Amino acid sequence: MRSSEKILWMLMGVVVCLFLLPKPASAQSQSDVLQQNAMTQQEVDPGAGIDAEEPNQQGPSTQDVAGGGMIGPDYVLGPEDVLTITVFNLPEMTQTVRVENDGSITVKLLGRVRAAGLTAVELRDELQKEWGKSYLEDPHVSIFIKQFHARPVSIMGAVAKPGLYQLPGERTLVQVIAMAGGVNMPGTGTGNTVGAAPAGRWVYITRKNGFAGLKQVKGLDVLASDQVKVDLGLLLYSHDSALDIPIAPFDTVTVSKAGIVYVVGAVRRPGGFTLEDRDSLTALQALALAEGFTVNPSKKHCEVIHSLPNGTRTEMQIDLGKIMKGKAKDPILTANDILVVPDSTGKLIGKQGLATGIGTLTGLIIWRGAL
Numbered sequence: 001m002r003s004s005e006k007i008l009w010m011l012m013g014v015v016v017c018l019f020l021l022p023k024p025a026s027a028q029s030q031s032d033v034l035q036q037n038a039m040t041q042q043e044v045d046p047g048a049g050i051d052a053e054e055p056n057q058q059g060p061s062t063q064d065v066a067g068g069g070m071i072g073p074d075y076v077l078g079p080e081d082v083l084t085i086t087v088f089n090l091p092e093m094t095q096t097v098r099v100e101n102d103g104s105i106t107v108k109l110l111g112r113v114r115a116a117g118l119t120a121v122e123l124r125d126e127l128q129k130e131w132g133k134s135y136l137e138d139p140h141v142s143i144f145i146k147q148f149h150a151r152p153v154s155i156m157g158a159v160a161k162p163g164l165y166q167l168p169g170e171r172t173l174v175q176v177i178a179m180a181g182g183v184n185m186p187g188t189g190t191g192n193t194v195g196a197a198p199a200g201r202w203v204y205i206t207r208k209n210g211f212a213g214l215k216q217v218k219g220l221d222v223l224a225s226d227q228v229k230v231d232l233g234l235l236l237y238s239h240d241s242a243l244d245i246p247i248a249p250f251d252t253v254t255v256s257k258a259g260i261v262y263v264v265g266a267v268r269r270p271g272g273f274t275l276e277d278r279d280s281l282t283a284l285q286a287l288a289l290a291e292g293f294t295v296n297p298s299k300k301h302c303e304v305i306h307s308l309p310n311g312t313r314t315e316m317q318i319d320l321g322k323i324m325k326g327k328a329k330d331p332i333l334t335a336n337d338i339l340v341v342p343d344s345t346g347k348l349i350g351k352q353g354l355a356t357g358i359g360t361l362t363g364l365i366i367w368r369g370a371l
Contacts, residue, residue, distance in 0.1 A: 074169035077115050077123065078150025078249075079103065085127065088140035096146065109135045120145055153247055155180040157255035158199040172244045173203065173230065176253055183232065183255050186274060200256035201277050202229045207251050217242040232256075233277040259335025263290040266297040266343045275335060282330040284323060286339050296344035299324075304331055305338040 077083070079101045087093040097105040103116025110130055115123050120143045131139045151167035153176055160181025167176070177183060183199035206227045216222060219231035220243055228245075232255065235243045247253065258274040261281050267290035275281065281289075283304065293299070299321035306314045320341070322328035333339060 074119060075145065075148070076150070076169070077118055077120065077145075079116060080147075080149035081115075081145060082147035082149070083115070083120075083123075084144040084146050086142045086144075087131070087136070088142070090136070090139075099150070116150070151249040153249065154252040155255075156252065158184040158197055158257045159255050160184065167247065167249055171247050173205070173247055173253065174235065174244050176247045177203070177255065183236075186258070186276060197257040198274055198276060199232060200258040200275065201232055201279060202256045203232050203235065204229045204254040204256065205245070205247070205251055206254075207248060209248075214245065215242055219243050220245075261286050261333045261335070262338040263287065263341070264338065265341035266294045267341050268292055268294055280332045280334045282332060283318060283320065283339055284330050286333055287320065287341075290339075293341065294343075298342045298344050301342050303338075303340040303342075304333060305340065306334075307336045 077099055079099050081099045082096065083099070083105065084096045085094065085107060093108055095108060097107065099105055099115050103114055104112045105115045106112050107127065110127070113123075113127070113130070118126070124141045124143045127141045127143075128139050131141070148166040148168075152164050153167055154164055155176060156162045159177060160183075162180060165176065165179050171179075184196050186198040204223075204227060208226060210225045211222070211228055214220075214222070214228065217240065219234035219238070219240065221229050223229055230243050230245070234240060258276045259279070260272040260274055262272045263286050264270045267287065269289075269291040271290070273281070273286065273289045283302075287293075297320075300319045302318045302320045304316045304318055306316065308314065316331065318331055319328055323330050
């Protein structure tokens with residue numbers, strides 16, 4: 001064979017080899033592969049979020065809810081809740097819907113579907129069943145509650161974080177108080193303001209639809225058809241389940257603030273004293289809290305200044321000397337009452353005592369009014 005023919009056959013062989021070699025992947029095909037791998041790694045199980053059939057799968061966090069608290073599987077859907085519905089392997093079916101005031105939602109292919117009154121698991125099962133009848137083959141549905149608005153309860157008064165909270169299912173009085181950070185304790189400075197007023201004796205619960213069938217026990221008083229009050233001390237420390245009543249959506253829970261009784265004048269420790277778990281003090285109890293008299297008290301000319309609801313005040317002369325000997329009745333002091341102990345000059349309060357008393361009292365009233 002001539003050399004020219006050999007060269008020709010060699011060139012043809014090279015061409016055939018080049019033709020048979022695999023083509024390099026294009027930039028677009030590489031991108032598709034990377035995207036597919038990423039989707040495979042991030043693929044979420046159809047039961048993630050809310051799925052009783054896959055207990056080992058960790059669903060979306062439900063802690064970022066206005067008002068705090070954990071939302072469990074027993075949460076009942078209601079108007080204004082916002083839901084994200086997804087179907088496994090069908091991203092075009094993903095949609096976010098709001099529960100309407102009539103309790104329904106509008107979903108793809110099915111139209112209007114009842115949601116209010118169901119838990120998320122029950123709604124998921126219902127959608128899987130209806131979609132599976134005519135439209136999808138063995139659909140796996142996941143429901144994520146994006147916003148909770150259906151079961152609000154107002155928690156007010158002497159709690160650490162008063163505000164509007166969402167009930168994540170059935171909750172009792174103690175549990176909803178805990179949702180608000182618990183009650184303010186004396187001297188702890190808990191609450192939104194340092195030095196916030198400590199909790200008083202009562203917790204008031206107001207319910208628009210009333211309290212039909214509520215069992216009345218010691219420590220629980222019915223004030224009206226739509227309002228009851230519960231003794232806070234008994235509630236927290238007696239562990240009586242009858243006092244720990246269930247709280248319903250739209251209830252208002254108000255923890256009362258402790259009242260203050262003021263003692264000024266010729267006493268060792270003038271100031272304001274919180275009533276805490278009681279509604280009143282006697283004059284002698286208030287005197288004991290003020291650590292007794294100074295050197296020259298005028299026991300016969302003491303006064304109790306009582307504030308009336310209309311803003312006016314009444315004054316009552318008392319003889320603490322006789323009261324201490326049991327020869328006179330020990331008067332009752334309630335919130336905002338003032339016990340004035342003058343010095344031995346015979347005046348209600350001497351010049352120096354008057355200035356001290358007024359300064360102390362004014363400071364206390366300003367402090368109290370800021371709460």
